[in-house]
Amino acid sequence: xxxxxxxxxxxxxxxxxxxxxxxxxxxxxxxxxxxxxxxxxxxxxxxxxxxxxxxxxxxxxxxxxxxxxxxxxxxxxxxxxxxxxxxxxxxxxxxxxxxxxxxxxxxxxxxxxxxxxxxxxxxxxxxxxxxxxxxxxxxxxxxxxxxxxxxxxxxxxxxxxxxxxxxxxxxxxxxxxxxxxxxxxxxxxxxxxxxxxxxxxxxxxxxxxxxxxxxxxxxxxxxxxxxxxxxxxxxxxxxxxxxxxxxxxxxxxxxxxxxxxxxxxxxxxxxxxxxxxxxxxxxxxxxxxxxxxxxxxxxxxxx
Amino acid sequence: xxxxxxxxxxxxxxxxxxxxxxxxxxxxxxxxxxxxxxxxxxxxxxxxxxxxxxxxxxxxxxxxxxxxxxxxxxxxxxxxxxxxxxxxxxxxxxxxxxxxxxxxxxxxxxxxxxxxxxxxxxxxxxxxxxxxxxxxxxxxxxxxxxxxxxxxxxxxxxxxxxxxxxxxxxxxxxxxxxxxxxxxxxxxxxxxxxxxxxxxxxxxxxxxxxxxxxxxxxxxxxxxxxxxxxxxxxxxxxxxxxxxxxxxxxxxxxxxxxxxxxxxxxxxxxxxxxxxxxxxxxxxxxxxxxxxxxxxxxxxxxxxxxxxxxxxxxxxxxxxxxxxxxxxxxxxxxxxxxxxxxxxxxxxxxxxxxxxxxxxxxxxxxxxxxxxxxxxxxxxxxxxxxxxxxxxxxxxxxxxxxxxxxxxxxxxxxxxxxxxxxxxxxxxxxxxxxxxxxxxxxxxxxxxxxxxxxxxxxxxxxxxxxxxxxxxxxxxxxxxxxxxxxxxxxxxxxxxxxxxxxxxxxxxxxxxxxxxxxxxxxxxxxxxxxxxxxxxxxxxxxxxxxxxxxxxxxxxxxxxxxxxxxxxxxxxxxxxxxxxxxxxxx
Numbered sequence: 001x002x003x004x005x006x007x008x009x010x011x012x013x014x015x016x017x018x019x020x021x022x023x024x025x026x027x028x029x030x031x032x033x034x035x036x037x038x039x040x041x042x043x044x045x046x047x048x049x050x051x052x053x054x055x056x057x058x059x060x061x062x063x064x065x066x067x068x069x070x071x072x073x074x075x076x077x078x079x080x081x082x083x084x085x086x087x088x089x090x091x092x093x094x095x096x097x098x099x100x101x102x103x104x105x106x107x108x109x110x111x112x113x114x115x116x117x118x119x120x121x122x123x124x125x126x127x128x129x130x131x132x133x134x135x136x137x138x139x140x141x142x143x144x145x146x147x148x149x150x151x152x153x154x155x156x157x158x159x160x161x162x163x164x165x166x167x168x169x170x171x172x173x174x175x176x177x178x179x180x181x182x183x184x185x186x187x188x189x190x191x192x193x194x195x196x197x198x199x200x201x202x203x204x205x206x207x208x209x210x211x212x213x214x215x216x217x218x219x220x221x222x223x224x225x226x227x228x229x230x231x232x233x234x235x236x237x238x239x240x241x242x243x244x245x246x247x248x249x250x251x252x253x254x255x256x257x258x259x260x261x262x263x264x265x266x267x268x269x270x271x272x273x274x275x276x277x278x279x280x281x282x283x284x285x286x287x288x289x290x291x292x293x294x295x296x297x298x299x300x301x302x303x
Numbered sequence: 304x305x306x307x308x309x310x311x312x313x314x315x316x317x318x319x320x321x322x323x324x325x326x327x328x329x330x331x332x333x334x335x336x337x338x339x340x341x342x343x344x345x346x347x348x349x350x351x352x353x354x355x356x357x358x359x360x361x362x363x364x365x366x367x368x369x370x371x372x373x374x375x376x377x378x379x380x381x382x383x384x385x386x387x388x389x390x391x392x393x394x395x396x397x398x399x400x401x402x403x404x405x406x407x408x409x410x411x412x413x414x415x416x417x418x419x420x421x422x423x424x425x426x427x428x429x430x431x432x433x434x435x436x437x438x439x440x441x442x443x444x445x446x447x448x449x450x451x452x453x454x455x456x457x458x459x460x461x462x463x464x465x466x467x468x469x470x471x472x473x474x475x476x477x478x479x480x481x482x483x484x485x486x487x488x489x490x491x492x493x494x495x496x497x498x499x500x501x502x503x504x505x506x507x508x509x510x511x512x513x514x515x516x517x518x519x520x521x522x523x524x525x526x527x528x529x530x531x532x533x534x535x536x537x538x539x540x541x542x543x544x545x546x547x548x549x550x551x552x553x554x555x556x557x558x559x560x561x562x563x564x565x566x567x568x569x570x571x572x573x574x575x576x577x578x579x580x581x582x583x584x585x586x587x588x589x590x591x592x593x594x595x596x597x598x599x600x601x602x603x604x605x606x607x608x609x610x611x612x613x614x615x616x617x618x619x620x621x622x623x624x625x626x627x628x629x630x631x632x633x634x635x636x637x638x639x640x641x642x643x644x645x646x647x648x649x650x651x652x653x654x655x656x657x658x659x660x661x662x663x664x665x666x667x668x669x670x671x672x673x674x675x676x677x678x679x680x681x682x683x684x685x686x687x688x689x690x691x692x693x694x695x696x697x698x699x700x701x702x703x704x705x706x707x708x709x710x711x712x713x714x715x716x717x718x719x720x721x722x723x724x725x726x727x728x729x730x731x732x733x734x735x736x737x738x739x740x741x742x743x744x745x746x747x748x749x750x751x752x753x754x755x756x757x758x759x760x761x762x763x764x765x766x767x768x769x770x771x772x773x774x775x776x777x778x779x780x781x782x783x784x785x786x787x788x789x790x791x792x793x794x795x796x797x798x799x800x801x802x803x804x805x806x807x808x809x810x811x812x813x814x815x816x817x818x819x820x821x822x823x824x825x826x827x828x829x830x831x832x833x834x835x836x837x838x839x840x841x842x843x844x845x846x847x848x849x850x851x852x853x854x855x856x857x858x859x860x861x862x863x864x865x866x867x868x869x870x871x872x873x874x875x876x877x878x879x880x881x882x883x884x885x886x887x888x889x
Binding site: 247 | 456460572801
């Protein structure tokens with residue numbers, strides 16, 4: 001196990017380096033630049049800025065300088081606002097992670113319960129209702145859902161403010177973020193639960209007189225979890241880093257909108273930092289997913 | 304039966320999704336920065352005719368101007384919304400009152416000007432920074448020299464070109480005592496007092512600037528978080544990035560007694576949907592972005608909707624070095640461009656796309672701009688009849704194109720086919736308003752068989768292509784920084800980074816206009832001591848510019864806002880600066 005984890009961590013470092021190199025060269029290849037403005041920056045100022053941020057050097061040399069700084073813990077400053085990148089990422093990530101963490105928890109808990117319930121009540125009313133809503137949940141784009149929530153709960157029912165400087169309310173963004181993964185988890189759980197319920201070991205357990213709840217939770221649900229875990233790992237990493245659409249509609253200063261605006265602005269240091277950060281989270285999530293398999297299904301070995 | 308019900312419900316859900324995807328607002332805004340990152344969906348409808356809900360916090364004004372500002376340091380800011388934050392939290396020598404008149408702020412009376420118009424002496428009142436430190440004339444000298452310091456790399460450093468530079472590169476500004484500033488200008492500058500009220504001329508607190516960034520490599524660092532030292536009506540108490548900013552009254556502001564609003568809370572968003580929803584729910588009192596689709600139902604119907612005049616021009620620009628003009632003479636190429644200008648139905652654009660009562664443009668310098676000599680520059684200037692361009696001028700356009708070597712055959716349906724064919728690409732950035740204008744022009748050009756293909760580009764690529772002359776015709780806009788035509792005329796000098804028309808630069812073709820005379824005129828205007836002659840030269844320069852046909856003015860900008868019925872005394876200047884400190888709410 002320890003050997004496996006070490007091997008995976010080494011592989012992870014390699015993949016992050018590859019991701020960073022690809023991003024760096026692609027980002028420099030796309031047209032546009034960080035100092036383009038409607039009212040043009042003077043040539044003199046542009047020159048000073050390019051020198052300050054090493055943009056006057058050849059791209060491969062820039063990459064080496066960047067990675068060298070990164071190894072020394074220096075993420076640089078945003079080319080757009082002069083802000084410290086690490087401060088920016090950590091403060092925005094804490095917002096996105098709080099929001100995304102709650103949304104992920106809601107999606108997993110509700111998704112598992114609904115999925116199990118749908119499997120147990122197959123073709124009866126609860127199952128039909130769950131199938132209907134999960135179909136809707138997977139089909140509706142998040143910006144439609146977010147706008148709809150805003151319209152209904154903020155403007156019509158006036159239950160929560162659209163925006164508040166003193167006390168932002170996270171209920172609606174959590175719903176907007178969690179509906180899709182929740183619907184997906186429900187469907188996955190239902191399918192694999194149905195599969196598990198038809199297995200011999202469930203029939204044996206039932207025949208032995210094991211109580212129904214124990215059959216469901218210990219035997220069926222646990223075995224039904226593997227495909228769910230496969231999905232949940234990367235989903236959590238993704239949801240933690242925020243969604244531009246949901247953040248924009250509910251005025252939340254998370255990481256999701258930074259991803260997108262940094263690209264629009266050609267804010268090279270910010271693009272690199274957000275990409276490396278997401279890559280890092282993905283690698284961790286995949287590693288944890290693999291370890292979780294082992295706990296759910298002891299037959300899985302890592303050798 | 305069940306299946307039918309289910310499919311009906313699913314179909315209904317799809318219709319809802321489609322409806323929400325359908326419309327996409329965003330009026331052609333002069334300042335595109337605010338548009339970046341905005342999503343485009345339908346805004347929740349509100350009953351426009353009725354007054355919208357208000358909130359009861361009479362000591363807090365809640366505002367949306369844009370998303371997160373890049374810089375709060377007045378020296379580094381170059382956006383209009385950042386300028387609005389600066390005028391409410393910093394004080395310069397002068398400011399504007401609710402009638403748009405220039406009044407002293409830290410100055411004690413209007414400046415004393417020498418007979419030759421080049422030496423300005425300003426006396427200052429006693430005032431302190433928000434931390435209690437005294438504010439002296441030295442603070443201004445430091446702040447202004449900091450703007451022009453190469454390492455600061457300030458966008459607006461060029462505004463300080465009006466000063467005489469000393470041999471060490473610093474500005475010829477002296478402080479004989481703590482409360483007097485003596486400034487030497489290169490030439491009389493009719494708009495100099497306006498500059499003294501412009502955010503880039505506001506003082507910054509030297510000790511704070513230097514303490515935050517001793518190495519000088521991140522010049523704006525001192526104002527990156529709440530709590531920095533300033534000297535205006537409000538100080539920034541709280542800043543949740545991309546969410547909100549809370550400004551509270553600065554008790555040390557010299558005119559604090561007249562600041563009527565205790566707190567300003569800014570919603571930091573550029574999302575039309577969210578902003579309009581926050582306004583309609585009563586969570587925000589003042590907004591200056593309104594979804595384009597809502598304007599028709601608000602303008603003239605809801606008294607909360609208002610229009611502010613602005614000094615700026617939306618225009619279309621030709622690249623004079625484009626291969627399309629190669630082989631033509633200078634006059635033929637100009638006639639081609641002017642013909643296309645005649646074909647554009649400006650009234651249609653203003654009424655159906657702009658929708659906020661913009662004035663169709665018949666000259667580059669906008670209506671309302673001063674001539675720097677006591678008059679309005681635009682008075683009596685018109686290069687064509689802006690109400691007639693479009694269908695009524697097809698024959699004039701045809702004649703001009705014929706003079707440039709084109710021939711026409713009548714299609715019999717009121718349109719013509721042109722020979723040889725003209726096919727070109729119209730470059731614009733994303734943004735529904737811009738694309739709609741492009742489509743309108745595309746249709747207008749069709750009258751003479753001229754084909755244009757509309758190409759939309761990502762904002763950053765668009766700016767780069769325009770700047771480098773990688774286009775044939777593109778949409779443009781300019782909002783003046785100060786009230787003088789030179790600010791708009793100097794865009795087109797050969798050495799200007801904003802000269803997208805490539806006049807006098809790049810790789811010329813046979814018809815590229817000779818541009819030295821224009822450059823010389825601009826130089827003359829900059830240093831002319833005779834203001835009447837200066838006005839004359841500026842008119843000559845505009846004539847020369849319009850004569851190339853490279854610049855095709857469409858309309859003069861204005862700015863929209865919505866303000867709750869219980870709010871009053873917010874005012875704005877024609878440069879887009881909004882003053883909130885004297886607002887009242889009941």
